[in-house]
Amino acid sequence: MKKVAILGAGFAGLSTAYFLSKKGNYDITIFEKEENPGGLAVGFKKNNWKWTIEQAYHHLFTSDSYATNMAKELGIGVIFKRPLTTTYTHSAIVQLDSPLSLLSFPYLKMSSKLRTAATLAFLKFNPYWKPLEKYTAKEWLINYQGIESWKQLWEPLFSGKFGEYEDDISMSWFWARIYKRSASLGYIEGGFQHLAEKLTQYLKNKGVKIYFNTAIHNAVEKDGQWYLDRKNFDVVISTLPMPVFLKVFTKLPQSYIKKYSKIKHLHALNMLLELKKPFLPPLKNTSDGGQSKGEDSSEVERPYWLNINDKSFPFLAVVEHTNFMDKKYYGNNHLLYIGNYLPREHRFFKMTKTELFKLFKPYLQKINPSYDFNLNALRFELFVGPFAQPVVTKNYSEIKPPLTTPIPNLYVGNLDSIYPWDRGTNYAIELGKKLADLP
Numbered sequence: 001m002k003k004v005a006i007l008g009a010g011f012a013g014l015s016t017a018y019f020l021s022k023k024g025n026y027d028i029t030i031f032e033k034e035e036n037p038g039g040l041a042v043g044f045k046k047n048n049w050k051w052t053i054e055q056a057y058h059h060l061f062t063s064d065s066y067a068t069n070m071a072k073e074l075g076i077g078v079i080f081k082r083p084l085t086t087t088y089t090h091s092a093i094v095q096l097d098s099p100l101s102l103l104s105f106p107y108l109k110m111s112s113k114l115r116t117a118a119t120l121a122f123l124k125f126n127p128y129w130k131p132l133e134k135y136t137a138k139e140w141l142i143n144y145q146g147i148e149s150w151k152q153l154w155e156p157l158f159s160g161k162f163g164e165y166e167d168d169i170s171m172s173w174f175w176a177r178i179y180k181r182s183a184s185l186g187y188i189e190g191g192f193q194h195l196a197e198k199l200t201q202y203l204k205n206k207g208v209k210i211y212f213n214t215a216i217h218n219a220v221e222k223d224g225q226w227y228l229d230r231k232n233f234d235v236v237i238s239t240l241p242m243p244v245f246l247k248v249f250t251k252l253p254q255s256y257i258k259k260y261s262k263i264k265h266l267h268a269l270n271m272l273l274e275l276k277k278p279f280l281p282p283l284k285n286t287s288d289g290g291q292s293k294g295e296d297s298s299e300v301e302r303p304y305w306l307n308i309n310d311k312s313f314p315f316l317a318v319v320e321h322t323n324f325m326d327k328k329y330y331g332n333n334h335l336l337y338i339g340n341y342l343p344r345e346h347r348f349f350k351m352t353k354t355e356l357f358k359l360f361k362p363y364l365q366k367i368n369p370s371y372d373f374n375l376n377a378l379r380f381e382l383f384v385g386p387f388a389q390p391v392v393t394k395n396y397s398e399i400k401p402p403l404t405t406p407i408p409n410l411y412v413g414n415l416d417s418i419y420p421w422d423r424g425t426n427y428a429i430e431l432g433k434k435l436a437d438l439p
């Protein structure tokens, strides 16, 4: 029986163990530095809540078949709805989640709207991403949609998400988001943490050993055996973020380390507020004429998602989870995320949650001037998601790390290796399936 060590109990690591255990004949051990499974999708639950909530906003798309199938196999339902996705621009909230809402968007000339709609339709139906990767999103979008659409619709989003790298992002990254994403969004019953815990329980029942609170800082290889945490293994599969992996496996050739160190990453910084009253105001007239948006339309009339298309704001999205999933699962309170992706050295990472909230509050009041945080804010938390977003530059396929490494019996898969897709639990699970086929 081959002894396999898996590093990381995020969805990629757990799924690798899941698919490996289905193949049989493997003695599997997982090492995870945190006390719970879930990685970037990790969540928590207060005593009076029925469901867990993620530290950072999470949902699924209708194309996320690996994640929905995994949930199904473990007996967990996935709820799909069509919540409102909106944009804050010109000091107002406007709906922007369908061709119709684009055509009624007030801040673009009709010619720009038509060019934008045509190119988005092209990207939605064109499966050939490779020719696109040699362009930056900026140059391609300006070329095909025009400068007005770039300035009004996309530049603030690229700037908010990628900061100093905003001009470098490959068009294939943008393509993947249009090609794969749906207006209907899914949520795992009980939360993503519930799925991670069910998966962990399944693995334990199958005899998989899982060590939490066990960070692996070095790995020694001798005579075809790997030694980790004083245990020996025939095979190691790492799902650690690439920069961590390169530090742990010091025997990797310098040329390999140099090549894959070039991929830059941003960290996620999310503030989660628990509120007595909903924060995002209802939209008066939705552009689709109030068509059905799911089984419980009264619950989704307030926006779930608000992109911030205003470069003066210190955050890039406001996500009101309880305008998507019912507040009854969370003690009848409302949950609001304030999201950011930032470089590791950004000053926000040195600030306390109170300092940051003070900084964010005037901007939140611009979104809803009549909201009284003193009356309604019950608590707020701050969470960091390390190495949460690789910076996908032009011709990324040339630097996409392969799952095999120059060292035999050492495999690696993480957010950097799912290209052309953008990071997501679905692709972490698909990656786990691929990794499980290697040993």
Ligand SMILES: Cc1cc2nc3c(=O)[nH]c(=O)nc-3n(C[C@H](O)[C@H](O)[C@H](O)COP(=O)(O)OP(=O)(O)OC[C@H]3O[C@@H](n4cnc5c(N)ncnc54)[C@H](O)[C@@H]3O)c2cc1C
Pocket: 007, 008, 009, 010, 011, 012, 013, 031, 032, 033, 034, 037, 038, 039, 040, 041, 056, 057, 058, 059, 060, 214, 215, 216, 217, 239, 240, 241, 244, 268, 270, 339, 385, 388, 413, 414, 415, 423, 424, 425, 426, 428
């Ligand atoms: C803000 C944000 C929003 C997101 N939104 C969505 C969404 O809406 N839908 C969606 O599907 N996905 C979303 N994602 C992405 C999703 O969470 C990730 O793609 C997925 O969880 C990645 O799983 P992974 O296992 O590849 O990596 P990770 O989750 O990063 O797992 C790596 C694991 O390795 C562990 N580890 C690190 N160092 C060590 C060490 N030295 N020793 C041992 N263990 C170690 C970590 O603790 C972690 O558990 C979002 C992510 C973020 C940050």
